Amino acid sequence: MTATVAEPTGARARQTYYWRVRNARTPQSPASAGQAWHIQPGHPGGAYCDLGHEPDPPVHHTPTLLSRSWPTGRRRDEQEFRGGCLACEWEGPVHSGDGFGDGDNEAVEDAHDHCFPGWRTLPPITTVEDRWAVPRSWSRWAQLIARYPAGWENQGAPVVAWRRYRREAHAPPHAGRPRYELHVTRPPRDRGRRPADQEALF
Numbered sequence: 194m195t196a197t198v199a200e201p202t203g204a205r206a207r208q209t210y211y212w213r214v215r216n217a218r219t220p221q222s223p224a225s226a227g228q229a230w231h232i233q234p235g236h237p238g239g240a241y242c243d244l245g246h247e248p249d250p251p252v253h254h255t256p257t258l259l260s261r262s263w264p265t266g267r268r269r270d271e272q273e274f275r276g277g278c279l280a281c282e283w284e285g286p287v288h289s290g291d292g293f294g295d296g297d298n299e300a301v302e303d304a305h306d307h308c309f310p311g312w313r314t315l316p317p318i319t320t321v322e323d324r325w326a327v328p329r330s331w332s333r334w335a336q337l338i339a340r341y342p343a344g345w346e347n348q349g350a351p352v353v354a355w356r357r358y359r360r361e362a363h364a365p366p367h368a369g370r371p372r373y374e375l376h377v378t379r380p381p382r383d384r385g386r387r388p389a390d391q392e393a394l395f
């Protein structure tokens with residue numbers, strides 16, 4: 194890291210600072226903007242996110258993903274991730290990784306620990322088909338959400354689904370599904386019921 198300028202903390206402030214660097218409003222080189230922590234594109238509050246960009250922070254803790262990267266001279270940039278919150282200045286520990294489930298997943302999980310403590314015990318969606326079908330069935334969705342703590346649904350609590358393969362990346366919210374879809378390991382007690390299932394390999 195060459196950037197030694199004090200950056201603000203908190204996802205929203207960091208995102209603003211990132212755009213100031215990119216738009217050449219600071220002494221930093223615009224090309225170096227990616228080295229400053231910013232919201233990962235596609236995640237809440239970040240570029241390409243279609244959830245909306247409200248000028249005021251949300252009234253409840255809202256998870257997002259921060260990242261930064263810098264060139265290494267090798268084929269790939271070095272990347273780091275940490276969880277962030279759009280409502281407060283909380284930031285999670287730093288995780289290195291290549292993204293696509295490596296480093297970014299851990300950071301998104303930290304952010305959910307901050308916003309929705311206990312989310313790991315939410316009822317999981319257990320098949321890939323149901324990831325699509327349950328949110329589109331009024332009765333099945335009501336059944337799932339009935340097992341969530343009060344108020345969590347409207348605060349964007351995640352949908353938890355058994356992952357298809359190791360390091361399946363968590364899916365950020367979008368306008369059609371205003372909550373993360375978090376891909377978790379199938380619990381050991383449920384393995385082996387269907388030994389032919391690919392999940393048993395992991």
Ligand SMILES: [Zn+2]
Pocket residue numbers: 253254255278279280281282283307
């Ligand atoms: Zn927060």
